[in-house]
Amino acid sequence: MAMVEISPSSSSHAIKASSFHSSKLSYVPSRISHQRRLNVRPPPRTRHAKVFCSVTSKEVQAPVAVPTEDPKKKSECYGVFCLTYDLKAEEETSSWKKLINVSVSGAAGMISNHLLFKLAAGEVFGPDQPIALKLLGSERSREALEGVAMELEDSLYPLLREVSIGIDPYDVFRDAEWALLIGAKPRGPGMERAALLDINGQIFAEQGKALNAVASRNVKVIVVGNPCNTNALICLKNAPNIPAKNFHALTRLDENRAKCQLALKAGVFYDKVSNVTIWGNHSTTQVPDFLNAKINGLPVKEVIKDTKWLEEEFTEKVQKRGGALIKKWGRSSAASTAVSIVDAIKSLVTPTPEGDWFSTESNGDGDYELVKDVIFDDYLWSRIKTTEAELLAEKKCVAHLTGEGIAVCDLPGDTMLPGEM
Amino acid sequence: MAMVEISPSSSSHAIKASSFHSSKLSYVPSRISHQRRLNVRPPPRTRHAKVFCSVTSKEVQAPVAVPTEDPKKKSECYGVFCLTYDLKAEEETSSWKKLINVSVSGAAGMISNHLLFKLAAGEVFGPDQPIALKLLGSERSREALEGVAMELEDSLYPLLREVSIGIDPYDVFRDAEWALLIGAKPRGPGMERAALLDINGQIFAEQGKALNAVASRNVKVIVVGNPCNTNALICLKNAPNIPAKNFHALTRLDENRAKCQLALKAGVFYDKVSNVTIWGNHSTTQVPDFLNAKINGLPVKEVIKDTKWLEEEFTEKVQKRGGALIKKWGRSSAASTAVSIVDAIKSLVTPTPEGDWFSTESNGDGDYELVKDVIFDDYLWSRIKTTEAELLAEKKCVAHLTGEGIAVCDLPGDTMLPGEM
Numbered sequence: 001m002a003m004v005e006i007s008p009s010s011s012s013h014a015i016k017a018s019s020f021h022s023s024k025l026s027y028v029p030s031r032i033s034h035q036r037r038l039n040v041r042p043p044p045r046t047r048h049a050k051v052f053c054s055v056t057s058k059e060v061q062a063p064v065a066v067p068t069e070d071p072k073k074k075s076e077c078y079g080v081f082c083l084t085y086d087l088k089a090e091e092e093t094s095s096w097k098k099l100i101n102v103s104v105s106g107a108a109g110m111i112s113n114h115l116l117f118k119l120a121a122g123e124v125f126g127p128d129q130p131i132a133l134k135l136l137g138s139e140r141s142r143e144a145l146e147g148v149a150m151e152l153e154d155s156l157y158p159l160l161r162e163v164s165i166g167i168d169p170y171d172v173f174r175d176a177e178w179a180l181l182i183g184a185k186p187r188g189p190g191m192e193r194a195a196l197l198d199i200n201g202q203i204f205a206e207q208g209k210a211l212n213a214v215a216s217r218n219v220k221v222i223v224v225g226n227p228c229n230t231n232a233l234i235c236l237k238n239a240p241n242i243p244a245k246n247f248h249a250l251t252r253l254d255e256n257r258a259k260c261q262l263a264l265k266a267g268v269f270y271d272k273v274s275n276v277t278i279w280g281n282h283s284t285t286q287v288p289d290f291l292n293a294k295i296n297g298l299p300v301k302e303v304i305k306d307t308k309w310l311e312e313e314f315t316e317k318v319q320k321r322g323g324a325l326i327k328k329w330g331r332s333s334a335a336s337t338a339v340s341i342v343d344a345i346k347s348l349v350t351p352t353p354e355g356d357w358f359s360t361e362s363n364g365d366g367d368y369e370l371v372k373d374v375i376f377d378d379y380l381w382s383r384i385k386t387t388e389a390e391l392l393a394e395k396k397c398v399a400h401l402t403g404e405g406i407a408v409c410d411l412p413g414d415t416m417l418p419g420e421m
Numbered sequence: 422m423a424m425v426e427i428s429p430s431s432s433s434h435a436i437k438a439s440s441f442h443s444s445k446l447s448y449v450p451s452r453i454s455h456q457r458r459l460n461v462r463p464p465p466r467t468r469h470a471k472v473f474c475s476v477t478s479k480e481v482q483a484p485v486a487v488p489t490e491d492p493k494k495k496s497e498c499y500g501v502f503c504l505t506y507d508l509k510a511e512e513e514t515s516s517w518k519k520l521i522n523v524s525v526s527g528a529a530g531m532i533s534n535h536l537l538f539k540l541a542a543g544e545v546f547g548p549d550q551p552i553a554l555k556l557l558g559s560e561r562s563r564e565a566l567e568g569v570a571m572e573l574e575d576s577l578y579p580l581l582r583e584v585s586i587g588i589d590p591y592d593v594f595r596d597a598e599w600a601l602l603i604g605a606k607p608r609g610p611g612m613e614r615a616a617l618l619d620i621n622g623q624i625f626a627e628q629g630k631a632l633n634a635v636a637s638r639n640v641k642v643i644v645v646g647n648p649c650n651t652n653a654l655i656c657l658k659n660a661p662n663i664p665a666k667n668f669h670a671l672t673r674l675d676e677n678r679a680k681c682q683l684a685l686k687a688g689v690f691y692d693k694v695s696n697v698t699i700w701g702n703h704s705t706t707q708v709p710d711f712l713n714a715k716i717n718g719l720p721v722k723e724v725i726k727d728t729k730w731l732e733e734e735f736t737e738k739v740q741k742r743g744g745a746l747i748k749k750w751g752r753s754s755a756a757s758t759a760v761s762i763v764d765a766i767k768s769l770v771t772p773t774p775e776g777d778w779f780s781t782e783s784n785g786d787g788d789y790e791l792v793k794d795v796i797f798d799d800y801l802w803s804r805i806k807t808t809e810a811e812l813l814a815e816k817k818c819v820a821h822l823t824g825e826g827i828a829v830c831d832l833p834g835d836t837m838l839p840g841e842m
Binding site for chain 2: 079080083108113114117118121123143144146147148150151152153154155156157158161253256257259260263264267268269270271321324325327328329330333334335336338339340343
């Protein structure tokens with residue numbers, strides 16, 4: 001995959017942030033850091049070292065949990081999920097995998113309200129993968145977090161073995177094998193894009209530091225909160241001990257929307273569209289790639305002869321989808337965003353179908369390979385250069401958060417996607 | 422299962438509505454109507470006789486759909502789901518079952534917003550069951566329905582082969598094999614319960630007539646909209662050609678909540694609790710049955726010795742859950758309600774685990790058997806008599822909607838569950 005290197009370095013923790021990047025991969029690491037990653041091994045850790053219970057002993061007949069000294073400062077297991085259990089002792093779970101820890105920020109929000117139930121149902125990691133959900137909220141959303149945990153209790157998901165809630169990322173991200181960073185401040189009225197970059201950047205800088213300190217050494221991070229690409233960059237720059245290639249920015253919703261629009265135009269069902277890439281920033285400069293995309297295995301341009309539509313209308317249709325949806329439904333697209341997060345994770349943990357890509361190929365262990373046979377023409381290249389320039393400008397604008405000096409914000413016009421204000 | 426017969430009749434269309442009923446089974450039919458049901462065969466029908474497209478021919482390069490004469494009056498397939506396809510021609514789908522038609526009312530609401538994506542993901546009917554979703558909304562929610570359909574498009578679910586939207590139940594329920602009736606008018610400020618029964622009863626009377634006229638002859642109906650038990654009665658009374666035993670009122674959320682509360686009290690994980698029944702009305706007179714319930718295969722009373730808690734606090738905890746959740750989260754429990762609908766359907770289409778029940782047993786084809794070895798004691802019996810009396814009063818209050826004469830509303834005090842106002 002073509003890659004423009006911004007800050008090549010042989011330092012072990014430095015990464016090359018590609019100035020453009022394909023769907024789901026905001027920042028891809030250099031080969032050096034990739035190889036280095038292979039030598040990093042997670043330290044041995046004790047699971048369930050601290051399980052304590054939000055249920056009072058008065059409530060529970062058989063006391064099963066050990067309270068810690070200061071519950072207020074720690075994330076708390078919730079309700080029924082505070083009960084001890086022994087996975088191995090249970091006959092029906094003998095074929096289950098080892099428990100996986102998934103931390104989710106913005107857990108009280110609408111996207112999470114869809115996503116958490118999909119995770120718990122086994123839709124993402126499969127029907128033999130027990131799961132621990134660690135929910136990160138804010139002081140303000142604390143009660144709402146409890147509401148979410150109550151609904152998870154009432155759902156009786158067999159795979160869902162632990163739920164804990166908290167407001168401190170240093171606590172909630174502990175031992176996380178996946179960190180799904182959904183929470184971000186929405187853009188207020190009159191707020192400049194630079195101000196949004198700064199306010200959210202600070203959140204993601206802190207979360208990066210927290211991941212670096214307490215998460216699994218091979219934690220996979222998916223940044224959903226916007227501006228997701230630059231947030232992902234900030235996050236990874238603040239987590240030097242985690243392989244940079246583990247950080248992803250979600251553009252899968254755009255990819256899915258692009259597939260649907262190509263299907264509609266070609267008059268085929270959406271499962272006939274493959275090899276779709278979204279290059280660049282998750283903004284109006286993004287580049288849904290129809291040059292490399294295929295329909296029924298054929299290049300899109302051989303199937304859709306209307307080049308004007310491809311070059312002028314297609315991208316607009318993808319980008320305006322979110323805004324159109326808000327107009328129709330009155331809310332932003334929480335459900336399909338959650339679906340796209342599921343898709344993104346599944347693409348990383350299951351082998352990519354032969355010949356297809358989701359901008360990267362995966363051999364099924366949460367790792368991925370870069371695709372080599374991507375083609376470019378002048379049109380695609382010029383659009384990629386534009387979105388690259390925007391990413392570079394954003395990067396300079398958050399230099400104070402990435403340890404690269406003094407921020408200089410000279411951003412192009414407002415390129416926030418409709419529906420993401 | 423003990424059953425009090427209200428209107429025994431040998432008339433072919435009459436059914437015996439049991440005055441109390443267990444989880445998910447609001448009204449169970451007599452043996453006569455059951456046997457009769459076996460002789461009813463659905464008439465041959467042509468699938469996809471009318472597929473037309475909301476995409477203009479200008480948009481679609483290869484025209485694939487046939488518009489009908491008056492799209493405004495008919496439900497419309499939506500967007501990409503208007504495209505023709507041939508399941509059998511597709512290699513990857515060779516192991517798929519025949520397409521199943523699922524109609525959902527209240528499709529633009531929050532419960533549906535969770536449920537539809539679970540249905541489309543295969544969480545309910547399995548990964549080899551292609552599905553057609555027929556979404557029923559109101560004139561007012563028409564645009565929101567389109568928003569939901571757009572999000573379903575963008576989700577690229579391989580199993581989701583058709584989506585149509587409409588506001589006429591005679592159209593949306595056509596050939597439905599499952600009808601999930603979620604939509605109901607919420608209770609306005611100052612509205613009497615009798616008025617709520619009437620206003621919603623009229624909706625369900627109309628929907629019953631529509632199902633009777635156009636649905637599959639063996640359609641399974643799950644009524645979620647409250648007051649769900651009496652709505653289910655009204656619906657089935659207006660659908661004499663559909664087996665009465667196919668109508669269910671959803672009390673599975675109560676059942677799930679009851680399991681969770683028993684697990685918490687006993688200090689076990691919720692998967693250890695089985696054989697839980699919710700008797701009677703989905704109201705504050707409902708009877709979560711701890712006498713027959715089991716924990717780790719043992720009667721609950723042998724595990725939880727605190728009889729006072731069981732008799733006084735347990736039921737309240739189950740009933741107040743919805744209200745507590747609204748207080749925490751600020752919204753009603755859409756996600757866990759959707760999960761309970763999934764559970765209810767799955768219980769009907771998959772074999773019930775040996776020894777367990779969900780108030781009924783199922784042999785896995787959407788049909789069920791009544792459980793025989795239910796026990797009663799004075800406490801359980803007296804509480805069942807109370808909820809029975811309430812159901813009978815509600816029945817008299819909607820006599821004008823069930824073809825049983827003039828309505829007489831003499832309802833006990835307000836028994837609406839907290840959180841369902």
